[in-house]
Amino acid sequence: MPQSRVLFSTDSLPVDVAGPVTTMAKARQAANLRRRRQALTPVFTALAVTVMVVVSISFARSVGLVAPLWGAAGLAVVVWLRTSSGRMYDYSFGAMIAVGLAAGNFLVGNDTLHTLMFTLANMLDIVVAVLMARRFAPTLNLATVTGATRFLLGAALIAPIPSAVFASTMLYWMDGTNPLLSAQTWWFGHALSIAIIGSFGLSLTKRELARLRAPAVALEAAVLMALLTVGGWVVFVHLDVQLSFLILPILLLIAVRLRMLGVTAALLIVTILAVGGSMTGHGPFTGDFSRADQALMGQLLVMLGYLPVMLVAALLEERDRLSDRAKLGQVRAEKASAAKSRLLANVAHEIKSPVGGIIGIGDLWQGGQLGPVNETQAEMAAMLVKTARQVESLAHDLLDVARAESGEVSVELRPTDVPGVLEDVRRATALRPEADTLKLEVVTEGDGLVALADSQRLNQVVTNLASNAVKYGASGGIVTFRASRVHDAVRIEVIDLGPGLSAEKQAQLFEPFNRLGLDRSTIEGHGIGLALAKRLVELQGGSIGVVSQPGEGATFWIELPAA
Template identity: 60%
Template sequence: MILSRALNSDDPPISSSTTPPEVGQKPVDLNDGVHPFQPLVPVLTGVAVAILVALAIAYGRSAGLVAGLWGASGVAVAVWLRTSRGRNSDMTFAGVLTVSILIGEIIAGNNPLLALAFTIVNMIEIVAAVLLARRFSPTLNLSSLNGAVSFLFFAAVLAPIPAALASLVILNQMGQADVWQGFQTWWFGHALGIAVLGSMGLSLTRTTLAKLFRPAKMVEAAILLGLVPVFYYVAFAGSIPMGFVLLPLLLAIAVRLGVAGIAFTLVVVSFLLVGGAMIGHGPYTQGSPPEQVLMAQMLVLIGYMPILLVASLLEERDLLAERARLGRERAEKASEAKSRLLANVAHEIKSPVAGIIGIGDLWRQGHLGPITAQQTEMSEMLVTTARQVETLAHDLLDVARAESGAVRVELRPTDIPGLLEDVRRTCLLRPDADKVAIEVVCEGDGLIAIADSQRLAQVLTNLTINALKYGSSGGRVILRALREDDCVRIEVSDFGPGLSVQKQAQLFEPFNRLGLERSTVEGHGVGLALAKRLVELQGGSIGVISAPGEGATFWALLPKA
């Protein structure tokens, strides 16, 4: 933002100002509930705007310059966006602000016609800022990077441009030759006012103030803000301005006090830099007064305002981290509830199923009276189905216990080749192993892992049974053990149809049978989910390598003894 060239004492000062009324679209209300003094807000805002207009013009005239920091626009835009509640409220704000700016212009000594012209131009700027903020930053949330960037670019950078162009007509009528400098004067001063005061107004929400008004945070804020004039003096007291000296302090304020803290600090720094330059005590002493003010304005806008975006990014990160924490807690509670439900259901299933198996065995063996061949077949089907349900109940109990941490593993050195041989012999007894060769391959010596032998045997048996079910078309299954870095790698490979990448991503999800629910292959989709949890409980990891038509290799990595 830049100051215009000096005006004659008879020339009316260039003014700009406050917030606009907006059409239709209701901005997001950042206040919690309706305040009892809500109807007075437009009036109080109008009083503040009128005072700021008069002070800015008077201060600029005393220095022979136009105001270099137009605060009325920033205050008006922030309050309008924060409190307006629909079309009627917008119209009220528009009327009150128009009258307030006009009064401020007249109090400052402008003739009525010129005061009216500047009032119209100021209202064009304020309305544009409110419209653009509502359109491109509808949440008005400066605690997100996108919200802060949108507000600063559209409301502070773009909105003053039409008004600045309109001001050129007024400057020409006033007989000012340097039209470009008039444009700079308007745009820089008003952009800075909306950027610093508007940002501060939008960031001071009840939530923000509640955080800042904690005793420890208030002490910290007092210390950090008290250091601002010290750093300012160090940076600009010498013959060579060193604006970078303020950067570490501003970054610290952004980190510790957030968007509201850094916005307030930027307001203070802007008044020190731009106000000092207007009265000849600014950090830059070379060039004409308007050029000195311009340098001060650019230092704030380009050098210091980006720190507000850093604070927005940090607050957004903290908010996302908090949401992730709450989501994780909800997921853990849901998982615990699901585990309890699984355990209860499985426990309730076991007793009646055991009774069904017992009755089915008695029926099949003829202890309930003579039976026909058809009844024998039906009783065998009954017992087989009941045993499947019993197996499912046991698996569900294991899954529930594993998820809740109730499964205990006794980790000790385990001979993997011997364990694989035991698994092979167990699986050879299954009916579906008749036409499949099960081989054990051990590569190297010292294949001793730290594991729970019983749980690991359960996992490997599950993987081998799956290989027999789904990969029997390949004719063989290989159980392999080998060394891999500080781990023992165990593989169960089949040469069946293999798995697509999409199916591999769903393999270890409970109750997901990958579309085989209607196939003749028995299963419930619990085994792999249980295997994954049991391996992880033993400090290992599990996965699969497969491609369509190339079989599948399930692997488990366990720490080496």
Template identity: 70%
Template sequence: MTASPADPSADPVRKEPVAARTARAGRSSAAAFFNEPLAPVIAAVGVVILVVLAIEFSRSAGLVAALWGAGGLAVVVWLRNARGPMYDLCFGSLIAVGVLVGEFLAGNPTSLAIMFTAANMIEIVGAVLLARRFAPSLNLSSVEGTSRFLLSAAVLAPIPAGLFTSVFLSVLNGADFAYSFGTWWLGHAMGIAVIGAFGLAVTRRNLAMIARPMKLLETVLLLAVLTAVSTAIFSRLSLPLGFVVLPILLVIAVRLRVLGLTAALLIVTILAVGGSMAGFGPYALRFEGADRALMAQMLVLLGYLPVLLVASLLEERDRLADRARAGQARAERASEAKSRLLANVAHEVKSPVGGIIGIGELWQTGQLGPITPIQAEMAEMLVKTARQVEALSHDLLDVARAESGAVKVELRPTDVRGVMEDVRRAVALRPESRDLKLELVCLGDGLVALADSQRLAQVVANLASNAVKYGASGGSIVFRASRVDHVVRIEIIDKGPGLSADKQAQLFEPFNRLGLERTTVEGHGIGLALAKRLTELQGGTIGVISQTGEGATFWIELPAA
């Protein structure tokens, strides 16, 4: 039953409850900010605010701006809204106006305001171009994507702007070139790395991961603990708890992945750099002036920011694990479909083949009327071929049942000598075995295995049949059993042409006859695959030892009773 257009709980167009759409919209609102049409205007206003805050706070502390967030905000919004050259031109112009307005509002003279605006635009445009060139996916869910973004946008992009600013200030005010460059690069690189990474991590997928109530509660608690510890370290308290921050960041990386960690880095960066600039924290007593901010910057860049690579690695592992699980699920569905097909085909083949065998035997024995010798030979060939098809249908049915888990084995103490003797006698009655010497060798006592006697006989019979087909040229086949510790070992040994290492690797694959499809040796390539599956169902292992020209030894090992 669908809701009427007047029903307020549903949308008449999309047939989706409004409550569900509202919840989804709430989860993705933060991610949608970066892609909204008004994002450039909001970004420009944000740039103005961040410029004024950075300059005013640095002046109040008597230092230079140690964390420049305006560049990071502009870069991430620009990258998330790439829509062509005309958009780039308009967005860049809007950001330039925002930086210039912020400089004027902060009270900088016109020459410095224009110079700083030009330097900021060189940096922002460079970061956008480098990120598009070297990190086009903007994907922080992999170590490579994160490394590319940090190296191109955060490390390299501030260098030209820093050189430009340092030269200008050294010529205009006689400022120290190296000091000016280091101050610019550290503050701006950290702003792009921390704020830019956080902006790229805010995606619908990442927000959906933490939108679940318990995960959201865990996120709030972990970030609250980090905020409390960081405040205690980098405030008037100046508690000696700096060693606690890194473990908390690692826990956040493990539990909340990239989005949670970038938010944590943003919090700890603001508190560490701001507190150090204000004269608090572990660097207040040991360093003077701008050196306090420098140490806080180095702490964040070299001590805390590398944890982002850990979060990216974990997220990459999650993605690969999800892909592997999806592939496994598809493979299992395909295997189940194949097993059902095999079972259906085998079942449908058995009935008509049984009728053909019955008619052929009646024809062969003359019960349908007098027959000529040629007709008798043709009837015998008909029955033989039909029985081969019948045997194939039984094997197919067994393979399908084994793969689907429908085969039941009843494990009980089984006399291995008796099973092997029964199989040897049955094989000796076959016409193709009349020129072969079939020998049974049982070494020692205690040859009692924990197995299903019927299934064990089927496995040994398959191996023996395989030896008769492919190893008959050696003239003899040995059935050997022995006991080693708590394992009973069964071996079927032939003196045939042997197997190469490549063929041994493919030996137990179903329907793989190792290139012998066009030879006179009959077979369908499922006997060994069935033997392997039945052996494993009995808790045993199966394998082969062979070299080209030296025959083959197929072995089974089962737990002793």
């Protein structure tokens, strides 16, 4: 009897078995795809380098020049930097690039000795540029001024110097060419290539490409690039007059609208038009200049006139990033403030009920309604009631602060007699035990001292200031309440002759829960009275502040709109 065969299939497995198997298979497929891409990248890059070598040399020879823009260097550098994954990859990538350079030189007809020399010089240029970029701009982030500057200085401007010296020396030994002219042409061509093509390649990030998916952004980019291309063709190819300055505003506009990716793409277009037009004898540098000088002028225009726009784009990118961080921080701070306000309100509500019960029991105990009490028990009951009332006052202040921060405090503005408010506060303050040795006086200067305010909230604010003056300025012997007219406002001042405040302490006065280092002193307080007073005054459209000098007392002032 033949045995039946059971074929294994992930479809027949339970969900908890088939799921992991499928996930692992997808992960292996993705890993294999990445390895294939990584293996093929050096090959395709070498082919592209070969094509660029052939195009650059052939075009330059057709007009009797040495190539003033060596695109192969910039392409090799940027691909190497973007795809490197270890030392073995570097070796294989470098070898493939060398093969591509040699193949290009052979295809344009260079002999073996020149091909070897040019290949070595180009590889020296590329390798030094990669090493300089890794050393001075390891993040390869051109979206910051520091990153862009380091890449341009290290990889673009400094890296081609050794290869320029080597190539010019070898050409002088082999062909007798002017070494200074050879080094100059080599350095300018390779520096421009790495600066323009390299920067463009590094700017091709997922984040930048994602921005172009928006139809409006893509359309704007297409219009700006078309405008730049047409303008560049007119300036550098069609006309023979000096109008190169017209390109700069377009580049700045692209920097503002499209940031780094747009600028690097625009600079690539402008460089090809400016250098190519100069090589063919067109553009703003015709006249008494030779073709070589015209090409040099085109290189200088791009490097000194247009390339700094890249730093403008980097600065704008950096500003955008800092702005996003600031907005995110503001959102987080607002959420934290709202959570704190809710917490304060909840705590205040939870405190008020039990504290009210404690005060009631304490009053009954102190009055002997719970049974006979001796002198010590009565004193303890009084202390209990006093402490409970302090906690109750703190709960009310916490609740007011929470409501003020959340915008739940409403004020009813109406004409308010300021001298009347000050007199009410003076009388209430005089009943405080700590005010027994103080002289309290109200001073009014002028008539019509009527403010547009909420009388209840204004009384609360002035009472708070008076309480502080009595507690902290008692050594001065007098507290003055003054009202005066200042332009279109009514000014209220609470003046004490106490020890005064330093400038550092004045800056911290209106911060919640800040007692200016008096937390362990015998003076009672919780540090939220002035913060609450500031919010209440601002809700009434006024302002609050302090004028003080150490040893000369303090003057707390409020200014409210006059009615």
